[in-house]
Amino acid sequence: MxxxxxxxxxxxxxxxxxxxxxxxxxxxxxxxxxLGEIALYCFVVLLATGTYLGFFFDASxxxxxxxxxYPSLHGIQMSAAYAxxxxxxxxxxxxxxxxxxxxxxxxxxxxxxxxxxCRIFFTGAFRRPRELNWIVGLVLLILAxxxxxxxxxxxxxxxxxxxxxIAYSVLLSVPVVGGxxxxxxxxxxxxxxxxxxxxxxxxxxVLPALLVAAMAIHLGMIWRQKHTQxxxxxxxxxxxxxxxxxxxxAMKSVGLLFAVAAILTALGAFFQINPIWLYGPYNPANVSxxxxxxxxxxxxxxxxxxxxxxxxQIFNHTIPAPFFAGVLLPLxxxxxxxxxxxxxxxxxxxxxxxxxxxxxxxxxxRTGVGAAVLAFAIVLTFAGxxxxxxxxxxxxxxxxxxxxxxxxxxxxxAVGLLTFQFARELRARRNALAEAGTRIAISxxxxxxxxxxxxxDARRP
Amino acid sequence: MTARIWGIAxxxxxxxLGSALFAAAYALHSGPQWEGLGLFVALGALGLGIVLWxxxxxxxxxxxxxxxxxxxxxxxxxxxxxxxxxxxxEIDRHGFLTKVxxxALGALGxxxxxxxxxxxxxxxQGLYRTKWRRGARLVRENGVPVRASDLAVGSILTVFPxxxxxDASSQTLLLRLPPGVLAARPERRNWSPQGYVAxxxxxxxxxxxxxxxxxxxxxxxxxxxxxxxxxxxxxxxxSGPAARALPQLPLEIAGDGYLQAQSDYTEPIGPGFWQRA
Numbered sequence: 001m002x003x004x005x006x007x008x009x010x011x012x013x014x015x016x017x018x019x020x021x022x023x024x025x026x027x028x029x030x031x032x033x034x035l036g037e038i039a040l041y042c043f044v045v046l047l048a049t050g051t052y053l054g055f056f057f058d059a060s061x062x063x064x065x066x067x068x069x070y071p072s073l074h075g076i077q078m079s080a081a082y083a084x085x086x087x088x089x090x091x092x093x094x095x096x097x098x099x100x101x102x103x104x105x106x107x108x109x110x111x112x113x114x115x116x117x118c119r120i121f122f123t124g125a126f127r128r129p130r131e132l133n134w135i136v137g138l139v140l141l142i143l144a145x146x147x148x149x150x151x152x153x154x155x156x157x158x159x160x161x162x163x164x165x166i167a168y169s170v171l172l173s174v175p176v177v178g179g180x181x182x183x184x185x186x187x188x189x190x191x192x193x194x195x196x197x198x199x200x201x202x203x204x205x206v207l208p209a210l211l212v213a214a215m216a217i218h219l220g221m222i223w224r225q226k227h228t229q230x231x232x233x234x235x236x237x238x239x240x241x242x243x244x245x246x247x248x249x250a251m252k253s254v255g256l257l258f259a260v261a262a263i264l265t266a267l268g269a270f271f272q273i274n275p276i277w278l279y280g281p282y283n284p285a286n287v288s289x290x291x292x293x294x295x296x297x298x299x300x301x302x303x304x305x306x307x308x309x310x311x312x313q314i315f316n317h318t319i320p321a322p323f324f325a326g327v328l329l330p331l332x333x334x335x336x337x338x339x340x341x342x343x344x345x346x347x348x349x350x351x352x353x354x355x356x357x358x359x360x361x362x363x364x365x366r367t368g369v370g371a372a373v374l375a376f377a378i379v380l381t382f383a384g385x386x387x388x389x390x391x392x393x394x395x396x397x398x399x400x401x402x403x404x405x406x407x408x409x410x411x412x413x414a415v416g417l418l419t420f421q422f423a424r425e426l427r428a429r430r431n432a433l434a435e436a437g438t439r440i441a442i443s444x445x446x447x448x449x450x451x452x453x454x455x456x457d458a459r460r461p
Numbered sequence: 462m463t464a465r466i467w468g469i470a471x472x473x474x475x476x477x478l479g480s481a482l483f484a485a486a487y488a489l490h491s492g493p494q495w496e497g498l499g500l501f502v503a504l505g506a507l508g509l510g511i512v513l514w515x516x517x518x519x520x521x522x523x524x525x526x527x528x529x530x531x532x533x534x535x536x537x538x539x540x541x542x543x544x545x546x547x548x549x550x551e552i553d554r555h556g557f558l559t560k561v562x563x564x565a566l567g568a569l570g571x572x573x574x575x576x577x578x579x580x581x582x583x584x585x586q587g588l589y590r591t592k593w594r595r596g597a598r599l600v601r602e603n604g605v606p607v608r609a610s611d612l613a614v615g616s617i618l619t620v621f622p623x624x625x626x627x628d629a630s631s632q633t634l635l636l637r638l639p640p641g642v643l644a645a646r647p648e649r650r651n652w653s654p655q656g657y658v659a660x661x662x663x664x665x666x667x668x669x670x671x672x673x674x675x676x677x678x679x680x681x682x683x684x685x686x687x688x689x690x691x692x693x694x695x696x697x698x699x700s701g702p703a704a705r706a707l708p709q710l711p712l713e714i715a716g717d718g719y720l721q722a723q724s725d726y727t728e729p730i731g732p733g734f735w736q737r738a
Contacts, residue, residue: 026526097493097500129531162669166685169668169732172588179588179734184580189587190668191629226528234525244524251515258508262501269497284629285602285619285662287672289684304667304702305686311704311733320733321704322667355528387687397687398700 027249028229028242032123035116037253041260042109043211049102050151050204056092057154058084059200061193070277078156078281081196085155086277101268106148108264110296113141121340121370124358125228128351131341133221136214138337143211145296150203152294155274156196161282163293165190166304170326175319191284230357237355290388295381302383303329306405336373361430364423372416379408465517472510479503588734591631591661593710593725597622599635599659609655609714612637617674619662622722630730632662632670633710634681635720642679642693649695652711657720659710660696663731664688666703681707705733 010016027033060080066073068083070090088095117137120126126134149167153160168190171182187194226240235241243249267273279288293301307325311318336343344366345351360367382389383404390397441453479502486495532538552559598606599620607620618635625631638656645653652658660681662670669685679692680699688701696707708730711723729737 024524026524093487093490094493094496097496100493101497162685165669166667169666172732172734175735177735179736180581183582184577187580188582189630224530226526226530238528240526240528241523244522247519248515248522251511251519255508255510255512255515258504258511260508262505262508265497265501265504269494269501283627285621285627285632285670287670287684289673291669291684301686307702309666309688309698309702309704316738317735318733318737319735320666320737321702322732325702326667387684397682398689401687401701 023246025245026240026242027245028227030230032119035112035119037256038260039109039112039116041257042105042112045105045261045264046102049098052098053102054204056084056088059197061196082156082281097268100273101264103273104267105264106151107295110144110148113144122360122367126341127354129225129353133218134341135338136218140214140218143207143214147207148294148296150199153199155276156282157276157279158282158286158288159279159291162287162291170322173320173323174327228355228357292385298381298384299377302380305386306383306408361423361426364420367423368416368420371419372412375415376412379411469510469513472506476503476506479506589729590725591730592622592625592628593631593722595724597722599720602626607720608718609720614639615676633659634662635659636692644694646695652709654712654714657712659712660707661730664703665705665707668732
């Protein structure tokens, strides 16, 4: 049977050569190589659950008066979109479960991409010949952020509507073209009736299609270039050692797919997320306090909160405050990320291809810069919920904002320098160990004493 | 069969039970927790079984791939380059045609941008004006107009122009301040009859409704980014990212005792934008 399939395919497509090599392709066994896979499998879960949700969602701003199964909202004016999400959540069996799995999967999706990106950065995996794939990966991150935000905004509840209002104002703040951009994306002055339909189409077709395309390119390039690998016995710049795709790696990876799906299911089943029936429908004159976005928007929310209260007047024109924190900052941030491989090559004058990965301590300055940028983003993210913290700690928000503004300037520098120093000492210690050449192995003897013995092959841990 | 094989088989069997639980929970309307438990067990046990299978029932194996796929050898590279250049040269022999072709493509590209205009309707007065007009009565969210005698000193209310309840850009906060609190600017002295002042509820930072009020200090707070506005001093920003005061609506009391606007806001409300002077 198998023989017949293989032969039939090869007769028609000449697949035998590719199949022979592909099935025995080496996949390095390091836990950190699973991060990208987790992101991929979150995407699979998102497609599966999202397809179901899409059949019940009504992307319409048509105002209706609710008289469904949730008594607390009876008689309230709401959009058909919000009402359809209420029905999906409260009346459709398994609807709430799948909606919550979908939302959790989106959060983990962006998280997995982010951690995966950190792994690539700190091990220098973006270096030649993988600069292009670093760029495709960043495009994937941006698409994932877009998919997350558009999806979060669909239910037209009070919380997400407030988020949209902020997004609109941030777009509006762009010099020269801001007004046109905002109207272009939202379909008119906020709140426009066309907005939900556009968000829906973007969320279920445009962004997923782009995501699939970019993932295909991302994985295609990895396949072609083969994986990187950490240093180790027998591993060189000219080979890659790992489990064969078939059957070892394929089995493990399918197991991971189910494990990811299981964990997302458990989150969706037992950890409530975005209970929109408690928020109520969006009404531009109402707002909830506290109001926090999903985690991956937190750094932008924090940036808007800490941002300078500038309102620049230039030749009878205005550049308002949200531009600096909401547009300029992410623009600079992503530009830096995009050009990093080329920037680093400029700094190190190292244009050689690298197939062996760095340990983060191998390049202390890069690790320090990365840690500083991470610290910056984390401070911003925490500042995104400063009102909640102020309430818990019992100090005024105004003082906390000032504290965060100081931390935003000081902490990244401190963290960067400390990390740099720590990495340098790690590296020095490892080099010293390597130069010492031998390590002593100590073992218990049968009589209870210790035996010392020089260990062979103890160069690098 | 060994214990390992039995273990893996058990995992798969548990997964079957999970699927059954999920189906039963669905059929019996048991709610998301039971459905989720079933699906979790089904997926989790399946994943566990497969991972155990991969780890214990398939012999570990290491393969070595040699990186010889790229870069190509030197001849291959120069031939590829030559092929590309050959084609370009062929095309470029008719340099004039190339230019016309590029012009045609450019024209098509520009023409294709035109429909974008339809995606951005009516960029007009919406950013500059609200629905407030001279003589527009202040009404509550339920449409009931506000009399000068309605509000106790120290209270606050969200109001709209009569006929435009829930209009996003017209939403306005009406406050009644105790005598002596308001430090009104000279040109605004007759905007606040009997201690009534009205400010746009749309935050000048990012457009959220300025929904919180600290009555003890006469401060308005935006819950989105924690901008604080000082009501007593023309709602100027005193903390947070907002840079501009909340625009003030000129009020008057009509002969029948109802509150009404003297005019629209005298400046664009809400967040800033480029064309705003």
